[in-house]
Amino acid sequence: MLLNDEQQSVFLKNPGMKIGFGGIGKGYAADKAKALLIxxxxxAGIINASGDLNTWGKQPNGKDWTVAIxxxxxxxxxxxxxxxxxSAVVTSGNYEKYVxxxxxxxxxxxxxxxxxxATGILSATVFTKTAExxxxxxxxxxxxxTSTGLDFINQLKGVECIIVDQDNHILTSKNITLNPLKND
Structure with missing residues (x-):
């Protein structure tokens, strides 16, 4: 990859090279889209950048937005x-991209x-102010x-998480209470 600062351009010199929008790119894009719309x-709205969500305001019926875990x-x-x-909600998991x-x-x-x-976690969902x-x-x-991740999140103000570990146990940071769905 060749960067040209003067022209602010990028050139991919090998055939088949691509620039992906993964990493924190999707969260950044969701934040920018939200800012532009505001x-x-x-x-009010909800931005969904391939699962990286960012919300503001309320639904037309006056209720908060609701997201599925x-x-x-x-x-x-x-x-x-x-x-x-x-606020924003993002999940990292091993169930979409794997071999x-x-x-x-x-x-x-x-x-x-x-x-x-990485091993030990199936998914980690984070709630905070920005998707990035x-x-x-x-x-x-x-x-x-799980233990280091929860300890870390519990030290951050305005950040919460839900973790599903490799044994399918659900763990939450200190300020989240789950109301599991009932099977009918």
């Missing part, structure tokens, strides 16, 4: 709904300490693991 006078073992199922008001090789699941989230895919921060924190928690 600047244009939109009084997906079951990482079956992404077609929801294990809880959470109200969201003027299974010799019956071992390898996620796309790499632990920089080992160079191998939520995105960065969700991925960080995924790499940190």
């Amino acid at each position: 600047e244009k006078g939109v009084s 997906v079951n990482p073992l079956n992404k077609e199922k929801v294990f809880s709904w959470m109200p969201v008001y003027n 299974k090789f010799n019956n071992v699941l390898y996620t796309h989230i790499i632990d920089p300490r080992t160079g191998y895919p 921060l939520a995105d960065a924190l969700a991925t960080s928690i995924f790499v940190m693991g």
Whole structure:
């Protein structure tokens, strides 16, 4: 990749090279889209940048926005709904992007300490004011693991999380109470 500061351009010199919008790019884009819509006078909304959500205001019926927390073992199922008001929600998980090789699941989230895919967590959902921060924190928690991740989040003001560990246990930061869905 060649960067040209003078022309503010990027050139990808090898065939097949791509610039991805992963990492914290989606959260950043959701935050920028929200800011633009607010600047244009939109009084309420929800931005969904491939699962990185950012909300402001309330729904037309006056209620808070509600987001689904997906079951990482079956992404077609929801294990809880959470109200969201003027904040962002982002989940990092191993159930969308992975490869299974010799019956071992390898996620796309790499632990920089080992160079191998992170293990121990199936999903980490973060609630905070901006999608960019939520995105960065969700991925960080995924790499940190459950106890270090929860301890870290519990020290941050205005940040909460829900973790589903590899044994399908649901753990939450100190200010979240889940009301699990009842199976009918």
